[in-house]
C-alpha cells in the first residue's frame with residue numbers, strides 16, 4: 001500500500017536523447033505507477049508523439065520545459081502545451097508575476113477550446129522553478145547577482161508564484177518546510193536534487209535522500225540519474241520506493 005502511495009509521488013526524469021532510449025527504461029519500470037517527467041532533451045527529440053505514448057500507457061506526465069519569455073509568448077506556448085493534455089508543466093519564476101499569470105491564462109484557453117470541441121479536460125498544474133537545484137550560494141551571489149541566502153531567494157520566488165495563482169514550485173527539498181510555512185501546506189512542492197545515500201551528486205548542489213525529502217513534507221520527488229544510470233534501473237527505483245514508503249509510514253504514524 002505504502003509502495004503505491006510512494007510511486008504516486010515519484011517522478012522519473014526521462015532525460016534521454018530519443019524515444020527508443022526512453023522506451024527501454026519504460027520497459028524496465030513497467031507496472032510502477034509513477035509520474036513521468038519529460039524534459040527538454042527528450043521533448044525536442046521526440047515531441048508531442050512521445051507525450052501521447054506515455055498517456056496511452058496511463059502515465060501522468062510532467063512536461064518540464066521551464067518556460068521563460070515575455071508574457072504573450074508564454075501564454076501561447078502554455079496553450080499549446082496544455083492542449084497536449086499534460087498533467088503538469090512549468091515556467092521560471094524569474095519571468096515575473098505577469099509572465100506566470102500568462103502561463104495560467106494560456107492553459108485556461110486550451111481548456112476552453114477543448115470544451116468547445118466537446119471534451120472535458122483537467123486543467124494542468126502550472127508550477128514555477130525557483131532556483132535550480134544546481135545553484136549553490138556562491139553561484140547565486142557571485143554569478144547570478146542575487147544577494148542573500150539561497151533559501152530566501154527560493155522563498156521569494158515561491159511567494160511570487162503563489163501571488164500569480166500558480167499551483168506550486170520546483171525547489172530543493174532543503175527549502176520545502178519554509179515554502180509550505182510561507183505559502184500554504186497545499187502549495188505543491190516538486191523536488192529534484194534527490195540522491196540516495198552514497199550516490200554521485202553530479203551537477204546537483206542542493207541534495208537530499210529520497211526518505212529525508214519525504215520527511216520534509218515534499219509532494220513529489222524527481223529522480224533521474226540515480227535510476228536511469230543505475231546498473232539495474234528497476235532495482236534502483238524499487239530501493240527508492242522502499243525508502244519513500246518507510247518515510248511515509250513514519251509520517252502517517254505521527
Ligand SMILES: O=c1ccn([C@@H]2O[C@H](COP(=O)(O)O)[C@@H](O)[C@H]2O)c(=O)[nH]1
Pocket residue numbers: 013015039129131132133134170171192193194202204222223224225226
Ligand atoms: O531545479 C531543478 C529543476 C529541474 N531539474 C530536473 O530534474 C531532473 C534531475 O535529474 P537527476 O539526474 O536526478 O539530477 C533533471 O531532469 C533536471 O532537468 C533539476 O534537477 N533541478
